[in-house]
Amino acid sequence: MNNTVPALVAQYQQTGRIEGLPDRHLIAGNWTPSASGGIMESVDPGNGNAFHQFAAGDADDIERAVENSHAALSGEWSAASPAARGAILARAADLTRQEAARFAVAESLDSGKPLQEAEGDVAGAARCFEYYAGLPDKFEGRTIPLGPDYLAYTNWEPVGVTGHIIPWNYPISTLSRSIAPALAAGCTAVVKPAEQTPLTALMLGELLLRAGLPAGVVNVVAGTGIDAGAPLVSHPLVRHVSFTGSTTTGIEVIRAAARNVTSVLPELGGKSPLVVLADADMEAAADGIMGAIFENAGQICSAGSRLVVERRAHSGLMEALVARARALKLGHGLRRPDMGPVNSSAHLSKIAAMVDAARDRGLEIVTGGSVSTDPETEKGWFYQPTIIDNVPVDDPIAQEEIFGPVLAVQIADDAEEAISIANSTKYALVAGIYTRDFATAHRLAQRIDAGQVFINEYFAGGISVPFGGNRMSGFGREKGIDGMRTYLKLKSVAARIS
Ligand code: NAI
Numbered sequence: 001m002n003n004t005v006p007a008l009v010a011q012y013q014q015t016g017r018i019e020g021l022p023d024r025h026l027i028a029g030n031w032t033p034s035a036s037g038g039i040m041e042s043v044d045p046g047n048g049n050a051f052h053q054f055a056a057g058d059a060d061d062i063e064r065a066v067e068n069s070h071a072a073l074s075g076e077w078s079a080a081s082p083a084a085r086g087a088i089l090a091r092a093a094d095l096t097r098q099e100a101a102r103f104a105v106a107e108s109l110d111s112g113k114p115l116q117e118a119e120g121d122v123a124g125a126a127r128c129f130e131y132y133a134g135l136p137d138k139f140e141g142r143t144i145p146l147g148p149d150y151l152a153y154t155n156w157e158p159v160g161v162t163g164h165i166i167p168w169n170y171p172i173s174t175l176s177r178s179i180a181p182a183l184a185a186g187c188t189a190v191v192k193p194a195e196q197t198p199l200t201a202l203m204l205g206e207l208l209l210r211a212g213l214p215a216g217v218v219n220v221v222a223g224t225g226i227d228a229g230a231p232l233v234s235h236p237l238v239r240h241v242s243f244t245g246s247t248t249t250g251i252e253v254i255r256a257a258a259r260n261v262t263s264v265l266p267e268l269g270g271k272s273p274l275v276v277l278a279d280a281d282m283e284a285a286a287d288g289i290m291g292a293i294f295e296n297a298g299q300i301c302s303a304g305s306r307l308v309v310e311r312r313a314h315s316g317l318m319e320a321l322v323a324r325a326r327a328l329k330l331g332h333g334l335r336r337p338d339m340g341p342v343n344s345s346a347h348l349s350k351i352a353a354m355v356d357a358a359r360d361r362g363l364e365i366v367t368g369g370s371v372s373t374d375p376e377t378e379k380g381w382f383y384q385p386t387i388i389d390n391v392p393v394d395d396p397i398a399q400e401e402i403f404g405p406v407l408a409v410q411i412a413d414d415a416e417e418a419i420s421i422a423n424s425t426k427y428a429l430v431a432g433i434y435t436r437d438f439a440t441a442h443r444l445a446q447r448i449d450a451g452q453v454f455i456n457e458y459f460a461g462g463i464s465v466p467f468g469g470n471r472m473s474g475f476g477r478e479k480g481i482d483g484m485r486t487y488l489k490l491k492s493v494a495a496r497i498s
């Protein structure tokens with residue numbers, strides 16, 4: 001098989017499929033069909049065509065996977081030294097880089113995202129494995145002074161079997177940022193990718209085996225949230241659940257896990273503000289806003305979906321943004337467009353309904369505002385890059401997550417009002433701030449409620465910087481050293497030695 005990007009793209013363009021994609025669950029190190037025989041289709045959002053079929057699991061498959069991951073906790077894996085766990089993760093990083101082309105093409109087809117964005121996600125996944133490869137042998141405990149008659153110390157232990165519920169917008173990114181620290185910590189894992197995007201999770205499970213991970217340490221079961229996700233998060237042998245997705249489903253997951261007193265890290269929705277003050281570098285701000293809301297067609301939990309702009313800068317910035325938004329080229333992901341389709345026809349309808357309702361309320365849609373198609377084929381689930389100006393603070397367009405390429409613009413008289421507008425939703429995931437005034441930037445960073453703040457570069461950071469939400473955006477932190485603590489439980493030991 002020729003696994004270069006051009007060869008894979010040509011294969012898809014000629015045959016409508018890619019050979020050798022995984023089509024069964026990965027359980028106990030083997031490709032395994034669903035116990036029920038159930039299957040689902042992968043559909044290409046760029047043209048609406050089915051291109052692959054895969055096993056759709058249910059509670060029986062989850063049962064086998066969880067039992068197997070539970071058994072794997074006490075085998076070879078528990079005997080592996082922390083350094084050996086790190087070495088496996090380092091090999092996984094190397095293999096991901098070697099096989100990046102195949103991962104990126106599969107990710108682009110499954111999600112619809114432009115190939116260059118999928119390539120970035122795969123590179124990020126490799127970097128994530130590399131980052132956590134360095135941590136297992138550096139997570140030290142403490143000694144606690146109790147005087148000469150005692151010895152007291154702490155130990156970090158793996159939490160046990162972990163469940164990973166993955167969304168369809170950043171499949172390989174979200175999986176790697178939760179699985180890498182779980183494995184670094186010595187946990188085992190059962191992964192349930194989104195039904196729309198199972199491919200890279202199954203591929204990554206198999207790659208980890210080749211990197212040296214013992215069979216069963218990671219099991220991957222594809223299927224819907226109801227059939228496969230719900231039995232996983234309610235399984236009593238699962239001791240931690242990493243969930244990324246909608247706030248509504250997140251609340252259900254927390255409720256299900258609560259029955260077993262299982263911990264959950266919910267990474268949920270957002271309506272993140274991007275504040276631009278009048279003294280900002282407007283070129284940098286315009287670039288930042290374009291990426292914040294139009295990357296992945298706005299299907300980003302941490303999208304900068306509200307521009308909060310100081311009144312003096314409003315008209316100039318709007319002019320620049322409208323020109324840039326109109327210049328974006330839409331197209332099938334494999335053709336490397338500026339913006340690809342959204343992930344499903346159901347999701348497209350939801351975006352369109354939210355914008356149509358805003359139009360009916362009399363809101364000012366300055367560009368976009370309609371569904372669209374790939375100009376080459378007139379197919380696919382596209383939405384035009386859309387900007388809605390002067391959105392009142394309490395309007396649904398300023399309050400609700402749209403999860404599409406729709407920017408709500410809100411005008412503030414000064415920095416104080418910008419803070420109050422920024423804090424005016426139930427969400428608090430991330431925030432962006434553009435200003436040349438260093439002190440003002442940090443004052444805003446202090447007063448805007450968010451798990452992560454970006455100053456003068458939206459999405460600045462990377463795997464080593466902690467990420468997560470407050471309020472309805474969730475709790476707990478992924479990424480960085482803090483992201484590994486989630487997968488460890490602290491034991492303290494106190495001994496009388498006299
Ligand atoms: P979802 O939150 O229902 O799905 C995310 C993951 O959870 C998928 O793997 C799904 O199969 C699984 N899931 C669903 N129900 C479950 C349950 N009861 N127990 C365990 N797992 C379950 O999101 P969905 O339905 O794909 O999209 C709905 C809306 O959610 C989107 O239109 C978007 O607005 C938002 N969303 C937000 C995300 C974010 O990162 N903030 C990611 C995905 C969706």
Ligand code: MG
Nearest residue numbers: 225245246249
């Ligand atoms: Mg759902």
